Each structure stands twice: as structure tokens, then as C-alpha cells.
Amino acid sequence: MGITERKEREKEHRKEExxxxxxxxxxxxxxxxxxxDEIAEAAELSKGTLYLYYKSKEDMYLAVMMRGMEVLYKIYEPIVSSNDTSVQKLAKFGDTYKNFFHSHRSFFRMFHFLQAPQFHKQVSEExxxxxxxxxxxxxxxxIGLLRRGMxxxxxxxxxxxxxxxIILWSSATALLLRVDSEGDTWKERMNIDLEHALEISNKLLFESILTDRVRAEFAGLNRG
Amino acid sequence: MGITERKEREKEHRKEExxxxxxxxxxxxxxxxxxxDEIAEAAELSKGTLYLYYKSKEDMYLAVMMRGMEVLYKIYEPIVSSNDTSVQKLAKFGDTYKNFFHSHRSFFRMFHFLQAPQFHKQVSEExxxxxxxxxxxxxxxxIGLLRRGMxxxxxxxxxxxxxxxIILWSSATALLLRVDSEGDTWKERMNIDLEHALEISNKLLFESILTDRVRAEFAGLNRG
DNA sequence: TTTAATTACTGACTCGTAGTCATTTACTAC
DNA sequence: GTAGTAAATGACTACGAGTCAGTAATTAAA
Known part of the structure; x- marks a missing residue:
């Protein structure tokens, strides 16, 4: 009989709810x-029940964050699998990250959590x-994209x-975080558009990792 | 009489203690x-007294962080005032930041707080x-250094x-944060030295902002 | 010197919240 | 119908930030 299986499914379903x-x-x-308490109320369950499914608040937070990582992965995966050239793919990677930032701002903010070690106390090993x-x-x-391109x-x-x-990812993330938290300030006080700064940053790094041959083609395309 | 002034000094002194x-x-x-409570005990004062000098724990944290910013400023200021060329100064800026990271790791970590908006609730406007x-x-x-160099x-x-x-500062900070929190992991799992990645990142960005004329000199120096 | 007024300090208290656990409820098997 | 198991509950504990009525110390006035 499939009772055990049904229960298993229901449990997973509850966990997602x-x-x-x-x-x-x-x-x-x-x-x-x-x-x-708020989460429990929103889930229409008691607080105790939450702890039957997740070990801590931080664990729960990371579980939500992982949904965001999956979203991003599903956007990236087809780019890598496409028939574009490596150069085109890498350019799309940059644009895509910026789009993700705009369309999934809350997920993006959560990614930041990983780099704040002081809050990892309650995160389970699993x-x-x-x-x-x-x-x-x-x-x-x-890494695969870059390796193939090389x-x-x-x-x-x-x-x-x-x-x-690491260099490309870190610099893009750092600038987007700044857009998120300080974007308005820079705009008002210094008339600086941080998103433009990100584009410049990407452009500088991007061009500096191209081979001379491809950079020449790339420059030609940009002019034409 | 200087009683008011003395009291003022004592108050400042207590605040520093x-x-x-x-x-x-x-x-x-x-x-x-x-x-x-721990801080109060270490300061040999009651918890209530702390709140006579600082409005919240976060305010206190930022006050400590500002000490770190002053330390960094005092290291940077003489570099800018020196007789080096702009190119040399900028190179020193990069090295200096890395040195600061190593010699004042705790201060560096605190800087990260500024970019975590979720914890700014209790920070006073002042x-x-x-x-x-x-x-x-x-x-x-x-900015002055770069402007003069231009x-x-x-x-x-x-x-x-x-x-x-913003680009140079953000990318350096992002990579150093990663060194701090994930340095060992990258070393063990991928045999990657994140500090080397930082050097590469600095080099790529650095060279891409030089004028063609200076880049030629710079390359000559690097070879010679 | 005594007393009043001002300033500095105290620590028991409130309040909010993460996490626990003895108990209750719902479901399954015989 | 009853025993046994799994799921859910919510009152409870622990803990820490921030408060405030009260106390002590210092200065000014009488």
C-alpha cells in the first residue's frame, strides 16, 4: 500500500507550505x-510545528535562499547550453545577473547572508x-564556460x-549590493549611477580577459 | 573656572573607556x-550607564567601526600626500588595503556591517x-587621487x-571578504588562493584604467 | 557646615522572541 | 473498539536589549 509514500508526499508538501x-x-x-510566530501564523500552524520541519530560523532562511539559487541556476543553465560563442555567453551572464537583481531583489539580498559569518551560529551542518x-x-x-572559452x-x-x-562574480555582486543599499545616496549626492559603474566594471574586466585576437573582433563589432 | 571643561573631558574619557x-x-x-551585560562588566559599569553614552548596541558598534575607519584613513592620507606618481600611489592603495585586512582583520569585518541593511534599525541618525x-x-x-591622475x-x-x-574599492573589498570567510574552503577544495585572485583582479582593473602611454611604460617596468 | 540642586550611576524590571517539551489530537492497524 | 503511532500544539523557559525609578556623588547656595 502507498500510505507511507502518501505521507511522505504530504510531509514534503507541508514543508513547502x-x-x-x-x-x-x-x-x-x-x-x-x-x-x-508570524511565520507560524502565516503558515496556519503553531510555532512548535515549524521546528518539526526546520531546525532553526536560520535554517529556514537558507532554505528560502536556496529557492533563489535554483531560480538563478535555471536561468543560467540554458545560456551555457546554447549555441552562442563563449564571448556571447559570458556577456549574457553579466546581463542576466543584473536582470535577476531587478526581478528577484529579495532573493538577491538573501545571498548576502552567506557572507556574514556572524549569523551562521544556528545553521545546521546539513x-x-x-x-x-x-x-x-x-x-x-x-568556471566551465570560462575554461571552454580559454x-x-x-x-x-x-x-x-x-x-x-571569482573575480567577475564578486565584483558584480559587490556593485549590485551597493546599488541596492546606497544607489540613491550616490545618485543624490554625487550624481553617480552605480548601475553604470557596474557596466563599466564588467566592460573593463571583460575586455581584459579576452585574447588579443578576440578583443580586436570585439572592438570591431562595438564600433560597427 | 574650568570645572565644566574638566567634566566635559572626563565624560569624553569615560565614553572612550x-x-x-x-x-x-x-x-x-x-x-x-x-x-x-558583558560589555558593561568589562567596562566596570552598569548596563544602564552604557545607554547614557550610546543610544544602542548598534550605535556602539558603529562607534568602534569608526575607529577602524580612522586607522585606515591615517594610513592612506600620507600616501596621497607623498611625492609618488599617481600610478605608484594607486598601486600602494591596493597593497595598503590588503595589509590593513591582515593587520586589522576585526576592523575590516566590521566594515561589512554597513552593507547589511537589515541590521541598521537601531542606528541613530547622528x-x-x-x-x-x-x-x-x-x-x-x-577620488582625488584618480582625478589628479586623469x-x-x-x-x-x-x-x-x-x-x-567605486569599482576598485568594491572589488577589492568583495574579494577580501571572501578571503576572510571562504579562503580556506577554496584552498582545500579547489586549490585556489583567493589572495592571488585579488592580485589578478587588481592588476586587470589597474591596467585597464591606465592611458596607453603609461601602460606601455608600466609594462616596460614590469619586464625590466 | 549644612542643605539644596544637579549630575552620574545603578540594577531590577519589562518586553520581545527563539527554541523546547509535556500534552493533546488525529490517524492507522489489528 | 482499542492500542499504538505520528503530527501538532501552545504554554513555558532562557536570554538579551533597552528602561526607569531610585541611589550615590558632586557641586552650588545658604
Whole structure:
């Protein structure tokens, strides 16, 4: 009989329902301001029940964040699988990240959590592991793209593809975080458009990793 | 009579003593783990007294962080005032930031707080203002350096010096944060030295903002 | 010197919230 | 119908930020 299986499904379903409620509140209020009581109420369950499904508030937060990582992965994956050239793919990577920032701002903000070690106290080892696996998928996409581009002679092969991936990803993330938190300030006080700064940053880094041959083509395209 | 002045001095002194205790505990335990009771005990005062000098725990945290910003400023200021060329100065800026990261790791970590908007709830307007002024001093140093370099023809003048400052600063900060929180992981799992990645990132960005003339000299120097 | 007034300090208290656990309710099997 | 199991509950504990009525110390006035 399939009772065990049905129960298993229902349990998974309940877990997702709880996460829906958590997502709603984390999006609205952020990690610290949203309370477990509020999430419980939104999920139409008691607080105790939440802890049958997630070990801590932080674990729950990361579970929501992983949804965001999956969203981003599903956007990126087809870019890598497409028939574009490596150069085109990398350009799309940059645009896509910016689009994701705009269309999924709340998820993007959550990514920031990973880099704030002071709040990881309550994160379970399992969740840490799961996040690590999920983020590894993203890195592999990008590193693979760069590695193939180097083999094809599009990108400079004297650079380490992993290092380049980290450089591109980190600088884009840092600038988008700044857009998010300080964008208006820079605009008002210095008349600076941080998104334009991001474009310049991407352009500078992008061009500096192209091989001379491809850079010449690229410049030709930009002029024509 | 100087009683009012003496009292004023004593009050300032007490405020610094409290900050010494706070700094010790924030360095050891971070913002969330350090408690006001612990800080009070370390300062040999009651918790209530702390609130006569600082409006909230977050305010206190930012006051400590500002000490770090002053330390960094005092390291940077002489670089800008020196007789080096703009190119040399900019190179020193990069090295200096990395040195600061190593010698004042706890301060560096605190800087990260500014970019985590979810924890700014309890920060008073005065403190926000004070931080803004202090960080503005740093930015002005860097922006001024870039602007002069552009006027002298060392850096490309088709770029906006403010944008370049933001780009260089953000990417360096992002990579150092990663060194701090994930450095060991990348080393173990991928055999990647994130500090080397930072050097590459700096080199790529650095060279791409030089004018063609200076880049040629620079390349000559690097070879010679 | 005594007393009043001002300032500095105290620590028990309130309040909010994460996480727990003994108990209750709902469901399944025999 | 009853025993056994799984799911859910919510009152409770622990803990920490921030408060405030009261106390002590210092200065000014009488």
C-alpha cells in the first residue's frame, strides 16, 4: 500500500507550505525582523510545528535562499547550453545577473547572508552542506564556460578560470549590493549611477580577459 | 573656572573607556554574540550607564567601526600626500588595503556591517551621519587621487573618477571578504588562493584604467 | 557646615522572541 | 473498539536589549 509514500508526499508538501509562509515574511521583513510566530501564523500552524520541519530560523532562511539559487541556476543553465560563442555567453551572464537583481531583489539580498559569518551560529551542518552543493552548481557553470572559452582561444589562457570566475562574480555582486543599499545616496549626492559603474566594471574586466585576437573582433563589432 | 571643561573631558574619557570595552568584546565575539551585560562588566559599569553614552548596541558598534575607519584613513592620507606618481600611489592603495585586512582583520569585518541593511534599525541618525562623514573622507582621498591622475594623463580621462573609485574599492573589498570567510574552503577544495585572485583582479582593473602611454611604460617596468 | 540642586550611576524590571517539551489530537492497524 | 503511532500544539523557559525609578556623588547656595 502507498500510505507511507502518501505521507511522505504530504510531509514534503507541508514543508513547502511552511517555506512559502517563511518566504513571504522574509521578503517583507528580512531575517531579523520577521518572527517565527508570524511565520507560524502565516503558515496556519503553531510555532512548535515549524521546528518539526526546520531546525532553526536560520535554517529556514537558507532554505528560502536556496529557492533563489535554483531560480538563478535555471536561468543560467540554458545560456551555457546554447549555441552562442563563449564571448556571447559570458556577456549574457553579466546581463542576466543584473536582470535577476531587478526581478528577484529579495532573493538577491538573501545571498548576502552567506557572507556574514556572524549569523551562521544556528545553521545546521546539513543545511550548510546543501547550500554548498547548490552554490557549487552555479560556480561549475561559470568556471566551465570560462575554461571552454580559454580552450577555444576566446579568453586568455594564462589566467586561471576559477580565479576569473571569482573575480567577475564578486565584483558584480559587490556593485549590485551597493546599488541596492546606497544607489540613491550616490545618485543624490554625487550624481553617480552605480548601475553604470557596474557596466563599466564588467566592460573593463571583460575586455581584459579576452585574447588579443578576440578583443580586436570585439572592438570591431562595438564600433560597427 | 574650568570645572565644566574638566567634566566635559572626563565624560569624553569615560565614553572612550566604554568603547575600549566594547571593542574588546566585538572583536572577540562579533555584534550579535557580544552582549551589553558583558560589555558593561568589562567596562566596570552598569548596563544602564552604557545607554547614557550610546543610544544602542548598534550605535556602539558603529562607534568602534569608526575607529577602524580612522586607522585606515591615517594610513592612506600620507600616501596621497607623498611625492609618488599617481600610478605608484594607486598601486600602494591596493597593497595598503590588503595589509590593513591582515593587520586589522576585526576592523575590516566590521566594515561589512554597513552593507547589511537589515541590521541598521537601531542606528541613530547622528551615528549614521557621523559614519557618512568619515567614509566620505576616504572616498575623497581615492577620488582625488584618480582625478589628479586623469588630469596628469596617467589614467584614462574618458572614465569617471568616482565610478572608478567605486569599482576598485568594491572589488577589492568583495574579494577580501571572501578571503576572510571562504579562503580556506577554496584552498582545500579547489586549490585556489583567493589572495592571488585579488592580485589578478587588481592588476586587470589597474591596467585597464591606465592611458596607453603609461601602460606601455608600466609594462616596460614590469619586464625590466 | 549644612542643605539644596544637579549630575552620574545603578540594577531590577519589562518586553520581545527563539527554541523546547509535556500534552493533546488525529490517524492507522489489528 | 482499542492500542499504538505520528503530527501538532501552545504554554513555558532562557536570554538579551533597552528602561526607569531610585541611589550615590558632586557641586552650588545658604
Amino acid at each position: 511552511i517555506l512559502d509562509a517563511a518566504q513571504k515574511l522574509f521578503f517583507e521583513k528580512g531575517l531579523t525582523t520577521a518572527t517565527m 543545511m550548510r552542506q546543501a547550500c554548498s552543493v547548490e552554490s557549487r552548481k552555479m560556480w561549475d557553470l561559470m 580552450e577555444e582561444g576566446a579568453f586568455r589562457s594564462d589566467l586561471n578560470p576559477v580565479e576569473v570566475a | 566604554i568603547l575600549d570595552a566594547a571593542q574588546k568584546l566585538f572583536f572577540e565575539k562579533g555584534l550579535t554574540t557580544a552582549t551589553m 551615528m549614521r551621519q557621523a559614519c557618512s562623514v568619515e567614509s566620505r573622507k576616504m572616498w575623497d582621498l581615492m 588630469e596628469e594623463g596617467a589614467f584614462r580621462s574618458d572614465l569617471n573618477p568616482v565610478e572608478v573609485a
